[in-house]
Amino acid sequence: xxxxxxxxxxxxxxxxxxxxxxxxxxxxxxxxxxxxxxxxxxxxxxxxxxxxxxxxxxxxxxxxxxxxxxxxxxxxxxxxxxxxxxxxxxxxxxxxxxxxxxxxxxxxxxxxxxxxxxxxxxxxxxxxxxxxxxxxxxxxxxxxxxxxxxxxxxxxxxxxxxxxxxxxxxxxxxxxxxxxxxxxxxxxxxxxxxxxxxxxxxxxxxxxxxxxxxxxxxxxxxxxxxxxxxxxxxxxxxxxxxxxxxxxxxxxxxxxxxxxxxxxxxxxxxxxxxxxxxxxxxxxxxxxxxxxxxxxxxxxxxxx
Ligand SMILES: Cc1cc2nc3c(=O)[nH]c(=O)nc-3n(C[C@H](O)[C@H](O)[C@H](O)COP(=O)(O)OP(=O)(O)OC[C@H]3O[C@@H](n4cnc5c(N)ncnc54)[C@H](O)[C@@H]3O)c2cc1C
Numbered sequence: 615x616x617x618x619x620x621x622x623x624x625x626x627x628x629x630x631x632x633x634x635x636x637x638x639x640x641x642x643x644x645x646x647x648x649x650x651x652x653x654x655x656x657x658x659x660x661x662x663x664x665x666x667x668x669x670x671x672x673x674x675x676x677x678x679x680x681x682x683x684x685x686x687x688x689x690x691x692x693x694x695x696x697x698x699x700x701x702x703x704x705x706x707x708x709x710x711x712x713x714x715x716x717x718x719x720x721x722x723x724x725x726x727x728x729x730x731x732x733x734x735x736x737x738x739x740x741x742x743x744x745x746x747x748x749x750x751x752x753x754x755x756x757x758x759x760x761x762x763x764x765x766x767x768x769x770x771x772x773x774x775x776x777x778x779x780x781x782x783x784x785x786x787x788x789x790x791x792x793x794x795x796x797x798x799x800x801x802x803x804x805x806x807x808x809x810x811x812x813x814x815x816x817x818x819x820x821x822x823x824x825x826x827x828x829x830x831x832x833x834x835x836x837x838x839x840x841x842x843x844x845x846x847x848x849x850x851x852x853x854x855x856x857x858x859x860x861x862x863x864x865x866x867x868x869x870x871x872x873x874x875x876x877x878x879x880x881x882x883x884x885x886x887x888x889x890x891x892x893x894x895x896x897x898x899x900x901x902x903x904x905x906x907x908x909x910x911x912x913x914x915x916x917x918x
Pocket of ligand 1: 677678679680681682685718742743744745748749752753755756757791795800801802838839840841913
């Protein structure tokens with residue numbers, strides 16, 4: 615166990631907001647996972663900078679959590695510090711020229727609703743994707759042939775050494791469900807996106823279409839993390855799993871959703887081990903049958 619990470623730190627006020635042993639499961643859409651050794655939800659850029667500096671100087675492992683809608687957290691929990699970038703760091707501003715600046719903790723859904731009310735188009739097709747702007751940047755969240763980076767103008771981040779960097783979209787590599795931020799250990803602070811003015815009816819139509827496509831997912835009532843596997847090139851993970859006859863399969867307290875084969879649902883008090891085992895079994899069986907390696911879309915955090 616670490617001593618209090620801020621015991622030798624500069625800010626007593628911030629120090630008070632560190633919590634030890636905080637359960638992380640409630641912060642994930644899967645409702646799975648053990649506690650954080652230390653947990654903090656910063657409320658400003660300067661707090662994020664201070665926390666980063668302390669973890670760096672004291673050698674404390676740091677994990678960033680956003681909306682928790684794409685992670686599987688180990689039953690053992692996470693060592694070191696979990697920095698939860700969410701509603702306390704969630705300001706945004708719509709600028710006159712269609713640009714929007716949003717801090718990493720802003721909910722994607724909040725941004726979409728606001729854009730629609732301002733008759734600005736570009737992200738309405740992403741309606742229904744849970745999580746934060748930070749998560750959408752890291753994962754390049756996407757749906758209906760649209761992805762978050764389609765509208766990104768620039769991203770502001772902090773490097774592990776604490777340097778603040780602004781990169782234009784053409785300086786950031788990104789692809790299907792990934793961007794550089796998934797791999798570079800930087801903390802996403804802010805995204806500037808550019809939206810286009812459009813007729814309210816046209817925007818509403820695309821929003822309604824996105825909402826309708828989500829309908830089968832809305833019917834899944836149990837906690838889940840969306841699609842568990844990335845679609846392999848030219849195929850669908852759900853189709854390959856369905857072909858195994860695995861829909862509805864139960865492993866411990868998790869189940870392959872009976873209505874959507876690429877979703878694994880928590881039947882109540884599921885462990886990360888249950889989910890991990892089911893994921894491995896499905897990978898193994900799909901490989902055996904089709905020689906296709908299904909890659910998890912969800913990020914595994916902690917020890918498995
Ligand atoms: C019901 C459901 C439906 C979904 N549908 C879709 C879909 O259609 N399309 C799609 O793309 N995804 C979908 N997802 C997955 C998920 O919503 C997206 O990947 C989302 O963008 C993740 O955002 P988050 O804030 O929840 O990230 P988290 O799950 O909290 O984190 C994901 C990763 O991003 C990192 N991260 C988060 N914030 C930051 C930050 N500020 N700085 C640095 N790293 C950060 C984390 O460390 C982690 O590695 C779905 C999930 C669910 C539960």
